[in-house]
């Protein structure tokens with residue numbers, strides 16, 4: 001199965017970023033804003049395609065082998081700022 005690992009990384013790290021920022025109430029976490037943040041971050045990150053066996057779950061271990069963690073977090077933070085300053089939710 002062809003899989004874009006960057007997408008998994010963004011999804012997982014977005015949840016971390018939201019958890020860390022919810023206390024400060026800085027981020028809207030509605031579905032629309034989450035997807036806007038993901039789209040912007042993914043457009044600014046290089047795709048990282050891997051092939052997995054069908055049904056294989058991408059674990060935290062393989063996730064840690066992916067070197068771009070800091071880069072992904074940076075792009076999520078930037079995307080969150082863009083979305084916060086111009087939210088498209090109703």
Ligand SMILES: [Zn+2]
Pocket residue numbers: 028029030031032033034087089
């Ligand atoms: Zn929102």
